[in-house]
Amino acid sequence: MHCNFASLLVAAFLALPSIAQSDEVTFDSASADIQNQLELAIAELAELRDRIASETVPLSRELSALEAELQEVRSEYDSTVRLLDGRTLDLTNLAADIKSRNDEASYLNNLLSEFIRNFEPRLHIAEVQRYGDRIEAARIAPESSNLTPAEIYAEQIKILDLALERLEDSFGGTRFGGTAVDDDGSVLAGQFVLIGPAGVFLADDGRTGASHPDPRANSLEPSMLSFINPADAEAAQALVQDGAGTFPLDPTLLNARKIEETEETFLEHVQKGGPVMYPIAGMFVAAMLVSILKYLSMLFTPGASKRRIKRLGAAILADDSETALAEARRIGGPTGRMLADGIEHMDHPKELVEEIMYESVLETKLKLQRLLPLVAIIAAAAPLMGLLGTVTGIINTFKMITVFGTGDPKTLSGGISEALITTKFGLVVAIPSLIIHAFLSRTAKGKIDGMEQAAISFTNVLAILQGKPAEEAADPEPEEMTPTSAAAEETTPEDGED
Numbered sequence: 001m002h003c004n005f006a007s008l009l010v011a012a013f014l015a016l017p018s019i020a021q022s023d024e025v026t027f028d029s030a031s032a033d034i035q036n037q038l039e040l041a042i043a044e045l046a047e048l049r050d051r052i053a054s055e056t057v058p059l060s061r062e063l064s065a066l067e068a069e070l071q072e073v074r075s076e077y078d079s080t081v082r083l084l085d086g087r088t089l090d091l092t093n094l095a096a097d098i099k100s101r102n103d104e105a106s107y108l109n110n111l112l113s114e115f116i117r118n119f120e121p122r123l124h125i126a127e128v129q130r131y132g133d134r135i136e137a138a139r140i141a142p143e144s145s146n147l148t149p150a151e152i153y154a155e156q157i158k159i160l161d162l163a164l165e166r167l168e169d170s171f172g173g174t175r176f177g178g179t180a181v182d183d184d185g186s187v188l189a190g191q192f193v194l195i196g197p198a199g200v201f202l203a204d205d206g207r208t209g210a211s212h213p214d215p216r217a218n219s220l221e222p223s224m225l226s227f228i229n230p231a232d233a234e235a236a237q238a239l240v241q242d243g244a245g246t247f248p249l250d251p252t253l254l255n256a257r258k259i260e261e262t263e264e265t266f267l268e269h270v271q272k273g274g275p276v277m278y279p280i281a282g283m284f285v286a287a288m289l290v291s292i293l294k295y296l297s298m299l300f301t302p303g304a305s306k307r308r309i310k311r312l313g314a315a316i317l318a319d320d321s322e323t324a325l326a327e328a329r330r331i332g333g334p335t336g337r338m339l340a341d342g343i344e345h346m347d348h349p350k351e352l353v354e355e356i357m358y359e360s361v362l363e364t365k366l367k368l369q370r371l372l373p374l375v376a377i378i379a380a381a382a383p384l385m386g387l388l389g390t391v392t393g394i395i396n397t398f399k400m401i402t403v404f405g406t407g408d409p410k411t412l413s414g415g416i417s418e419a420l421i422t423t424k425f426g427l428v429v430a431i432p433s434l435i436i437h438a439f440l441s442r443t444a445k446g447k448i449d450g451m452e453q454a455a456i457s458f459t460n461v462l463a464i465l466q467g468k469p470a471e472e473a474a475d476p477e478p479e480e481m482t483p484t485s486a487a488a489e490e491t492t493p494e495d496g497e498d
Contacts, residue, residue, distance in 0.1 A: 105149070112156040113142060119159060125222040126192045126199055126211055127166070129178045134162055170196055175243060180211060180224040187221060191240050198249055202240035208233045210250060273421035276389035280382060280425050287378040287433040290371045291440065298368065298443050302333040309454055312339060313461040316346070334364035335451050342458050350463050357455045364451060368444035372437060379433035386426020393419030 116138050123131065141147055141155035166174075173195040179187050180201045190203035192211060199211035201224045209224035227233040232248035239245040270277055308331050315324035324346075328339035338360035342353050397416055 109142065109152075109156075112153075112159070113139075115163075116156065116159050119163060123166075124194055124197060124199055124211070126176075126178050126180070126194065126201070129222075130176050131162060131166075134158060170194075173247075175240065179221055180209075181221045182207065182209065182224050183226055188224070192222075193236075193240050193247075195247055195249075198247070200236040200240060200248065202237055206237070208236040208240070210236075210248070269421065270425070272417040273425060274389060274392065274418040276385060276392060276418075276422045277425060280385050280389075280422065280429055283378045283382055283385070283433075284425075284429040287375050287429065287436070290374055291433075291436045294368075294371060294375075294440050295443075298440070298447060301368070301447055302331070302335070309457050313457060316343070316458070316461045317464065334360065334367075334447075335454050338364070338451060338455060339458055342455070342462070346462060350459060353462060354455070354459050357458065361448065361451050361455060365444075365448050368447055369441075372440055372444065375433050375437040375440070379430050379437055382426045382429035382433065383423075384426070386423040386430075389422020389426070390419040393417070393422065 116135065120128065120135050138155045138159045141152045144152070147155070173193060175191060175193045177190070178192050178201075179189050180192075180203070181187055182203075188201075188203040188205065188207065190201055193200050193202075194211075200208065201211045201222070202208050203224075207224075207226070209226045211222050211224055227236065227248065229248075235246040235248050239247060264272075270281070273280075308327060312324055312327040312331070315327055324343045325340060328336050328343055330336070331339060338357050341360055342357045345353050345356055393416065396418060
């Protein structure tokens with residue numbers, strides 16, 4: 001309808017020029033014609049409007065229905081989107097929750113595994129027989145592919161129940177059957193009674209003993225140490241049989257007894273050092289014997305006091321050889337003999353007297369220092385002998401390791417004892433020998449120094465005597481003679497007297 005009306009309008013306007021140009025068409029006819037066409041167009045427009053109006057209502061209804069349906073679909077879409085977002089959020093939260101639960105499960109699994117690993121070492125060795133199967137089942141459960149996670153947890157939780165059960169039993173003690181190894185190494189069946197870490201064992205043959213919490217070497221069986229006190233054995237037997245009584249408790253858990261068993265005599269300790277201990281002992285005896293003999297010989301070797309040296313000098317200045325010789329003999333010892341030899345040769349030149357006295361000093365020095373080098377050699381050789389014992393002991397230890405391995409420390413203790421004991425006694429011999437050698441050497445040097453001082457004093461007095469005129473030499477009472485060094489040999493006779 002719109003197209004027809006538009007085409008009529010276009011035709012009317014197109015016809016206007018042609019009407020104006022036509023000489024035959026008058027204005028009135030053109031106006032009438034246009035008026036007719038206009039009426040037709042208006043009628044056609046009215047018809048077209050009626051048709052539009054008749055078609056608009058159904059289309060409007062249809063559009064309203066479609067808009068309502070669109071709104072419903074949009075609502076459904078929004079609801080679906082919200083539901084999907086909610087489910088996505090729930091799924092994310094569920095995944096996070098699952099991850100958290102898996103982490104907790106892994107943590108609990110590790111915690112239970114760690115508890116199981118630490119639970120067995122804390123058990124008394126006798127309890128390992130009692131709970132060993134259950135602990136082993138819980139230990140291998142996480143590695144089993146036939147068990148579900150729930151079954152694995154069930155096996156591990158049993159250990160917690162076992163620990164709680166054991167904790168309840170520990171308050172009042174527990175009694176159960178098992179086997180133990182006695183002092184001779186025999187495996188005996190019987191009954192255990194445990195109160196905390198302490199326990200006693202009653203064998204089926206009637207023997208009783210304390211159950212040590214640690215197993216014997218190379219054995220997984222608990223050890224049984226027999227009671228030393230018969231009263232303890234009777235109390236333990238009554239306790240196991242009746243389930244009540246006096247518990248023979250050792251607060252040290254038998255460690256004091258084990259330490260007591262390791263005690264040994266000095267001779268046993270020395271014998272553990274092996275064959276190297278014999279030369280070390282020989283060197284010790286030789287060093288001590290030589291030291292004692294040398295000390296006694298030096299102790300009974302008298303020295304010369306200053307007072308006697310002054311008396312001797314006064315007698316020499318008085319040219320009284322008999323009195324001087326008597327004074328020298330009163331001094332005694334190597335110093336007295338040296339001075340006596342000097343007095344006997346007073347008439348000879350001073351140089352000859354010095355050589356005679358120096359010979360006596362050398363002779364005494366050799367006697368005093370005799371055998372002292374032996375003590376020094378022992379002081380140096382004893383640590384080397386100890387080191388030799390250490391090397392041989394280590395060699396024996398490695399031989400034992402080659403044969404028996406490192407599982408049993410007792411098989412290695414012999415070589416280790418030999419290695420350490422020889423070193424110890426080597427130092428025990430060397431340190432006193434070194435100190436004694438230093439002491440004796442210093443004592444001998446003091447004796448020699450005293451002789452040398454006496455000899456110098458004698459030769460100085462002799463030089464004064466030989467340098468005096470005859471009438472001064474005859475003076476029987478010189479006041480005092482004080483030269484004490486070799487420098488006094490250069491003094492004048494006047495300077496030698498006070």
